[in-house]
Amino acid sequence: MEKILLSGDEAVARGAWEAGCLVAAAYPGTPSTEILETLAGYPEINSRWSANEKVALEVAGGAALGGVRALAAMKHVGLNVAADPLLTLAYTGVRGGLVVVSADDPGCHSSQNEQDNRHYAELAKLPMLEPADSQECLDFTRAAFDLSERFDAPVLLRLTTRVCHSKSLVAPGARPKPPIQAYLRDIKKYAMIPAFARPRHAAVEAKLRQLADFNNDSEFNRIEWDEPKKIGVITSGAAYQQAREAFGDTVSYLKLGLTYPLPGRLLATFARAVDRLYIIEEGDPYLEKAVRALGFDCLGKELIPLLGELDAALLRRAFRPPSPARPLTSLIQPPPRPPVLCAGCPHRGILHILGQKKKDLAVFGDIGCYSLGVQPPLEALDALICMGAGFSGAIGLALALKAAGDQRKVVGLLGDSTFYHSGLTGLVEAVHSQADLCLCILDNSTTAMTGHQANPGTALDLMGRPAPALDMAAVVRGLGVPADRLSLVDPLDRAAVTEALERSLAAGGLSVIIARRPCVLLKEMRGAFKYRGRVAPDKCQKCRLCLKVGCLALSFRDGRASIDPTACLGCGYCRSVCGFEAIEMEEAQ
Amino acid sequence: MTTSILLVGVGGQGAILTSKILAAGLISLGYDLKMSEIHGMSQRGGSVSTQIKFGRRVYAPNIGLMEADYLVSFEKVEALRFLPFLKPEGRLITDDHEIYSLPVAAGLTGYPEGVIEELQRLAPGILVVPAGRLARELGNAKVQNIIILGALIRALELGPVDWPSLVADYVPAKVRDLNLLALDTGLRR
Numbered sequence: 001m002e003k004i005l006l007s008g009d010e011a012v013a014r015g016a017w018e019a020g021c022l023v024a025a026a027y028p029g030t031p032s033t034e035i036l037e038t039l040a041g042y043p044e045i046n047s048r049w050s051a052n053e054k055v056a057l058e059v060a061g062g063a064a065l066g067g068v069r070a071l072a073a074m075k076h077v078g079l080n081v082a083a084d085p086l087l088t089l090a091y092t093g094v095r096g097g098l099v100v101v102s103a104d105d106p107g108c109h110s111s112q113n114e115q116d117n118r119h120y121a122e123l124a125k126l127p128m129l130e131p132a133d134s135q136e137c138l139d140f141t142r143a144a145f146d147l148s149e150r151f152d153a154p155v156l157l158r159l160t161t162r163v164c165h166s167k168s169l170v171a172p173g174a175r176p177k178p179p180i181q182a183y184l185r186d187i188k189k190y191a192m193i194p195a196f197a198r199p200r201h202a203a204v205e206a207k208l209r210q211l212a213d214f215n216n217d218s219e220f221n222r223i224e225w226d227e228p229k230k231i232g233v234i235t236s237g238a239a240y241q242q243a244r245e246a247f248g249d250t251v252s253y254l255k256l257g258l259t260y261p262l263p264g265r266l267l268a269t270f271a272r273a274v275d276r277l278y279i280i281e282e283g284d285p286y287l288e289k290a291v292r293a294l295g296f297d298c299l300g301k302e303l304i305p306l307l308g309e310l311d312a313a314l315l316r317r318a319f320r321p322p323s324p325a326r327p328l329t330s331l332i333q334p335p336p337r338p339p340v341l342c343a344g345c346p347h348r349g350i351l352h353i354l355g356q357k358k359k360d361l362a363v364f365g366d367i368g369c370y371s372l373g374v375q376p377p378l379e380a381l382d383a384l385i386c387m388g389a390g391f392s393g394a395i396g397l398a399l400a401l402k403a404a405g406d407q408r409k410v411v412g413l414l415g416d417s418t419f420y421h422s423g424l425t426g427l428v429e430a431v432h433s434q435a436d437l438c439l440c441i442l443d444n445s446t447t448a449m450t451g452h453q454a455n456p457g458t459a460l461d462l463m464g465r466p467a468p469a470l471d472m473a474a475v476v477r478g479l480g481v482p483a484d485r486l487s488l489v490d491p492l493d494r495a496a497v498t499e500a501l502e503r504s505l506a507a508g509g510l511s512v513i514i515a516r517r518p519c520v521l522l523k524e525m526r527g528a529f530k531y532r533g534r535v536a537p538d539k540c541q542k543c544r545l546c547l548k549v550g551c552l553a554l555s556f557r558d559g560r561a562s563i564d565p566t567a568c569l570g571c572g573y574c575r576s577v578c579g580f581e582a583i584e585m586e587e588a589q
Numbered sequence: 590m591t592t593s594i595l596l597v598g599v600g601g602q603g604a605i606l607t608s609k610i611l612a613a614g615l616i617s618l619g620y621d622l623k624m625s626e627i628h629g630m631s632q633r634g635g636s637v638s639t640q641i642k643f644g645r646r647v648y649a650p651n652i653g654l655m656e657a658d659y660l661v662s663f664e665k666v667e668a669l670r671f672l673p674f675l676k677p678e679g680r681l682i683t684d685d686h687e688i689y690s691l692p693v694a695a696g697l698t699g700y701p702e703g704v705i706e707e708l709q710r711l712a713p714g715i716l717v718v719p720a721g722r723l724a725r726e727l728g729n730a731k732v733q734n735i736i737i738l739g740a741l742i743r744a745l746e747l748g749p750v751d752w753p754s755l756v757a758d759y760v761p762a763k764v765r766d767l768n769l770l771a772l773d774t775g776l777r778r
Contacts, residue, residue, distance in 0.1 A: 241648040311653035327654050327673035329711075
């Protein structure tokens with residue numbers, strides 16, 4: 001078959017399809033999202049967006065126990081959510097192959113931290129594969145299902161942003177008939193009560209020894225010798241490509257693909273054969289520690305940064321004498337260009353109102369587009385940690401402020417997808433503990449930040465089939481919030497949001513505000529606004545108040561506020577902010 | 590030998606489509622190729638970059654400081670921002686188009702003066718393509734990216750590729766002719 005240009009994510013999906021995967025589940029998260037979006041194009045596979053990563057891994061794990069090949073995918077922080085089933089699935093093992101994809105984000109391109117999930121392989125005692133380009137993404141994914149069945153263990157497929165989102169040429173293969181094994185009831189293997197878990201732990205340790213032995217000769221690793229063998233580089237994943245780019249054929253490489261359990265004999269053979277040994281890896285000194293533990297002296301993190309993403313230029317600078325060449329730089333400082341809320345974004349209204357009240361409020365935020373309201377001019381959020389913390393973090397913050405006699409009121413905030421991901425449990429806690437705070441759900445009817453994925457509140461699923469959309473207000477009431485403590489508002493309706501917020505906070509106790517309006521970028525919202533904003537030059541008093549809403553369509557030009565008609569979508573929120581009625585709405589062209 | 594092209598601009602300007610078409614042409618010439626994009630937050634009016642490397646064999650997909658043979662910018666301040674990634678002897682192709690970022694629009698900072706003059710001083714081989722203006726003259730500001738693609742193709746001095754049919758493959762049918770006109774406009778720069 002002809003080679004095709006695929007991203008790492010697309011190649012993982014292709015590899016899973018070629019391996020006969022039948023069930024795939026994920027929660028969207030950059031840089032892993034395109035794996036399931038690509039799998040959705042294969043009708044033979046039951047692919048789905050799960051409520052969260054733990055659910056996704058449990059769905060895939062259940063399918064694997066049942067005898068079919070299954071895959072769960074998530075971004076690095078998602079594996080924290082899924083860690084609970086992961087560590088015990090290591091004990092039960094699988095019947096059909098199970099592949100767990102962790103897409104790490106060194107450099108925090110689109111994440112709240114840059115954790116190195118290679119540590120999870122060691123923690124969970126699972127084999128880990130690290131592909132370095134799209135061809136390896138396909139080959140390793142396909143092989144991961146075989147490896148999983150051969151060693152009766154879930155396999156961790158660890159990717160990074162550059163592997164996920166880089167495209168390179170791939171030779172695709174065919175899909176044989178998917179292997180389906182009969183489900184066997186086997187409580188000693190699958191029901192992890194203490195009496196059965198203890199012997200399964202022993203089985204896991206035995207498997208790891210077999211895997212380490214297998215790995216010494218496995219095809220996942222390779223040595224590329226340079227003669228004479230003066231300098232040796234041990235590397236894996238994206239770092240291998242950067243090392244090859246920087247050093248070419250001038251050094252010898254041990255390129256590892258199966259990076260847990262590590263092949264001790266192979267590492268020793270390579271280390272003994274070279275005069276000087278370097279470890280080139282992104283993130284933590286994971287390989288370096290293992291090589292040192294084997295008793296070999298090497299250089300690694302003394303030279304290469306532990307923070308951020310590696311590139312070849314950075315490696316050259318780390319290893320070679322400083323060159324006189326200097327990057328072209330100007331004394332003119334380019335103004336920052338951070339990502340911002342889109343023009344017409346429904347979140348803008350409520351975030352602007354919260355930001356205006358920031359002296360009287362402490363707002364616990366969450367992961368999603370509303371994170372774009374952290375920076376000026378909106379400045380709506382005080383804290384942002386992880387999915388669900390928008391509710392449960394707010395509960396704790398309210399306790400602290402009360403203890404300190406602080407008069408500020410606490411607001412917790414998350415989105416519709418995050419609400420179903422892990423806001424439900426926080427809300428249960430808030431109800432049961434009679435928390436004194438206002439919880440807001442910014443319901444834009446989609447998972448917007450990652451590019452409009454379905455969630456339990458949407459009427460279509462990942463495969464594009466109709467699905468029952470959960471009624472959020474009914475869910476909130478069902479969890480114990482009385483109807484008179486629940487408000488439903490349009491987040492762009494300044495008066496209604498302000499009234500609901502003030503009423504909720506004044507009354508004390510727990511209240512919930514659902515601020516609902518679909519994301520303006522959704523197809524069904526095209527043409528939703530019939531008007532465009534325009535600044536009446538004679539009425540503008542140059543107060544710049546409208547600029548505080550943080551909209552790219554609004555700027556200060558020629559001494560007054562101005563609206564770019566090609567950027568404005570006509571949401572009209574800025575109009576409600578202007579004290580001089582200087583913003584008029586005219587019919588869209 | 591590999592050639593490295595860094596395309597930069599503002600979310601929504603079509604840099605990714607440009608790099609897809611360019612990549613398809615380079616693959617048809619038999620090159621090994623890697624292309625790297627950063628997704629996620631970048632759609633929201635933020636600074637975006639895509640990177641293409643091609644040659645006999647390509648390893649790293651991304652471009653570090655002073656590694657780009659070509660820096661192609663859809664907006665002049667973005668050219669300034671990414672200039673340190675250009676090789677000192679590399680070629681800069683930029684639009685003189687000006688797009689305010691939110692901190693500028695909100696009045697938190699200013700949009701700098703004299704950007705093109707500064708770029709000319711720092712990168713003497715610069716090619717300024719007023720693609721944003723030319724696209725509006727053609728009747729659709731969105732074809733700015735295809736005009737820049739044309740200018741880049743010409744600068745790369747590649748072997749024979751049927752670029753018009755590649756462009757036609759990648760753009761919606763109803764704007765095909767307009768995009769072919771835009772390609773031609775760019776190829777003449």
